[in-house]
Amino acid sequence: MTTFPPDIFERWRTLVLSARSERFRAERDLTFWQGKAADYDQSQPALPNTLAWLHGQLKGSRSLLEVGAGTGRLLLSLAGAVPHVTALDYSPDMLAQLRAKNPPEHVQTVCCALEHALEHAPPHDTVLAAWSLAYQPDLHAALHTLHALSRRDLYLLEDDGIGSPHVQLRRALAGTPKPARASLLREAVQALGWTFAAHTITEERELSFASTTELLAYCRLPLPEQEILAHLQPHLTRAGNGWGYRWTFDVHVLHIGHQGKA
Numbered sequence: 398m399t400t401f402p403p404d405i406f407e408r409w410r411t412l413v414l415s416a417r418s419e420r421f422r423a424e425r426d427l428t429f430w431q432g433k434a435a436d437y438d439q440s441q442p443a444l445p446n447t448l449a450w451l452h453g454q455l456k457g458s459r460s461l462l463e464v465g466a467g468t469g470r471l472l473l474s475l476a477g478a479v480p481h482v483t484a485l486d487y488s489p490d491m492l493a494q495l496r497a498k499n500p501p502e503h504v505q506t507v508c509c510a511l512e513h514a515l516e517h518a519p520p521h522d523t524v525l526a527a528w529s530l531a532y533q534p535d536l537h538a539a540l541h542t543l544h545a546l547s548r549r550d551l552y553l554l555e556d557d558g559i560g561s562p563h564v565q566l567r568r569a570l571a572g573t574p575k576p577a578r579a580s581l582l583r584e585a586v587q588a589l590g591w592t593f594a595a596h597t598i599t600e601e602r603e604l605s606f607a608s609t610t611e612l613l614a615y616c617r618l619p620l621p622e623q624e625i626l627a628h629l630q631p632h633l634t635r636a637g638n639g640w641g642y643r644w645t646f647d648v649h650v651l652h653i654g655h656q657g658k659a
């Protein structure tokens with residue numbers, strides 16, 4: 398009997414279902430986002446290069462929908478470029494954070510799950526899904542829904558789990574490397590035979606700490622101080638008694654076009 402390796406959608410499902418947090422259960426993921434809403438923005442790095450790139454892509458687009466828009470940290474920066482903007486998310490608290498920023502009148506919010514998005518939002522010229530597919534067991538269905546919602550362009554933003562040096566080290570020590578979701582998404586889109594272009598946008602993050610104690614408390618690494626400092630050394634600069642800590646990371650964008658010109 399011939400056995401075939403699991404296809405990309407099966408591998409994605411296996412990855413999602415292996416999460417110990419069980420956030421593949423929608424009610425679990427929703428509870429997570431409800432609890433996270435208030436401090437989500439401050440926990441996220443700024444993405445100026447990604448936003449500038451997306452802004453350039455919106456030329457000529459009449460409408461923009463973000464699926465899994467959250468607090469609107471990306472969408473609201475892009476809203477000025479498009480006459481009609483929709484933020485869709487299933488977390489009422491994440492959307493409440495977005496509305497608390499007093500968005501312009503042409504920005505509307507829709508509270509529903511991606512799975513029901515076609516019933517609650519019309520197709521838009523441009524659709525964006527940024528870090529919102531991570532716990533979707535049925536990636537095939539999710540991608541088809543996003544594609545059906547977009548008249549012109551669909552942008553999927555993800556990373557390959559290579560972020561800050563201290564978190565990478567923490568995960569390596571615990572034996573829990575972050576999944577390379579951006580690469581898996583790319584494989585999935587390839588498997589669907591859609592026309593797409595892949596872009597990598599590099600961002601930078603810089604934090605400062607008044608003392609070594611503050612830096613070590615932030616990094617939460619189960620290693621002696623000297624080992625931590627040696628590991629982070631390429632990213633550290635002395636600033637008085639404290640430290641500047643700087644690293645770069647990549648945002649992966651898949652641009653799926655409807656006119657064979659992504």
Ligand SMILES: C[S@@+](CC[C@H](N)C(=O)[O-])C[C@H]1O[C@@H](n2cnc3c(N)ncnc32)[C@H](O)[C@@H]1O
Nearest residue numbers: 430465466467486487488491510511527528529
């Ligand atoms: C990591 S946050 C990203 C938010 C925003 N895209 C950003 O980059 O800041 C993921 C968001 O997707 C939403 N989300 C996750 N699964 C969803 C689903 N099935 N339907 C609707 N929203 C979903 C969550 O509620 C959360 O607000």
